[in-house]
Amino acid sequence: MRGAQPLPPLAVQIPLTDAPRGRERRPRLYALDGIRLLAALLVALHHFAGTDRVDRPGNLIWDRPVSEIMPTVFHVATYGWIGVEIFFVISGFVICMSCWGRTPRQFFVSRVIRLYPAYWFAVLFTTAVLAAVPGVWERLRARDVLLNLTMLQSGSGVRSVDGVYWTLWSELRFYLLFLLVVATGLTYRKVVLFCCVWGAAAMLAPVSRLPLLDLVANPEGAWYFIAGLALYLMHRFGQDLLLWGILGMAWLMGQRELGIRVDEVEHVSSWRGAVLIFTAFLLLMVAVALGHTDRVRWRWLVTAGSLTYPLYLMHYAAGTAIISRLHDDMDARLLVAAVIAGFLVLSWAVHRFVERPLAGVVKRGLETAFSRARAGGQGACAETAPGRGQAWGRGVRAGRSRRCVMGPVPSMADAEAFRMRTHVARAAVRTLLI
Secondary structure (H helix, E strand, O other): OOOOOOOOOOOOOOOOOOOHHHOOOOOOOHHHHHHHHHHHHHHHHHHHHOOOHHHOOOOOOOOOOHHHHOHHHHHHHOOOOHHHHHHHHHHHHHHHHHHOOOOHHHHHHHHHHHHHHHHHHHHHHHHHHHHHOOOOOOOOOHHHHHHHOOOOOHHHOOOOOOHHHHHHHHHHHHHHHHHHHHHHOOOHHHHHHHHHHHHHHHHHHHHHOOHHHHHHHOOOOHHHHHHHHHHHHHHHHOOOHHHHHHHHHHHHHHHHHHHHHHHHHHOOOOHHHHHHHHHHHHHHHHHHHOOOOOOOOOOHHHHHHHHHHHHHHHHHHHHHHHHHHHOOOOOHHHHHHHHHHHHHHHHHHHHHHHHHHHHHHHHHHHHHHHHHHHOOOOOOEEEEOOOOOOOOOOOOOOOOEEEEOOOOOOOHHHHHHHHHHHHHHHHHHHHHHO
16 A cells, blocks of 8 residues: 555554654645535535425525426435535544644644634625525524634524534534544554544434433534544555444444434435445545545645635525525526635635635734743743842832733743843942942
């Protein structure tokens, strides 16, 4: 297998350091970017032309069943919801890959700058569109919109600005659980153990009748993330029977979850078709994990992959509201294609002018804050006492005060050198006075 590493002995842990040399530089998996874009397009097509809602008579989006307007597109779009499950598998793969050799602090910073800038824009953008184009979706109160900016509204029982945000709640719970493993240092053994423990909890949660276990274990999405973790271990260390067993269990449990979603949520697609598409996708991911797609090196796929997150966040509520106003003025197929194309262009603009600049600002701010916290507050706040001189040149002459200092945190060596210089200067002044 290309790029495979031998499995480390189970008793040996891979050392972790903050230095980049602690992590092996692996080639970019361009195929993953293409799969992500395909999944996002499937979800968008499904929401515009393949849901149970848009196929009802007198619906607020198309005004009549979309299966009568464009039957062929409808039958294809009914399966687009599987793109969400595809996202979950890719997330498990990518999170494990990007966190290998990183500290919890680096993991936290990377997730914040990846999730929040585009999300903040999407919340405000969708709120503005729904205010300008009312009638399809109910507008939230200002206090609920503001709470949505935290991305924690699902945990507070508050409705999301856009219904697609429910997947972010699953992602956040996965990150919180996986952070526990990252904090101990990622190894083959620890990730395998995590998959087994989480899988067991996800199986027990529905029958335990324990709301907290159900909340943490996330049985609706756990097995898709676990499949992604197992696939990354195949990619990094090579395939073995244990990893195939975990992936097989994830497929078996996943097909059941697909059936539940078909019966209870979607109502427009079949279990067999959903399982067939999901199985084909997993086989494609196996090919990616084993290096069979390494020859795919199209640079445009990097840009395509960067569009998926903004596209997913913005397309649903705003897009269906726009369709509700234009469906009588354009051909339905052309309208769907135009709306998707428009959101792709907007997604590129959000990535270029919102995500990238804001991510840099947030990253620098968080790293500065963590550096100060790690230094125990030195340089962030300094105390001065009577007779002890100034705190870095700007203290007080009498009494004790606390002054917060902005700027780089001084090291202990710098502090000691400053105290020595102050002592020498005072001794010289006393000698001159005598």
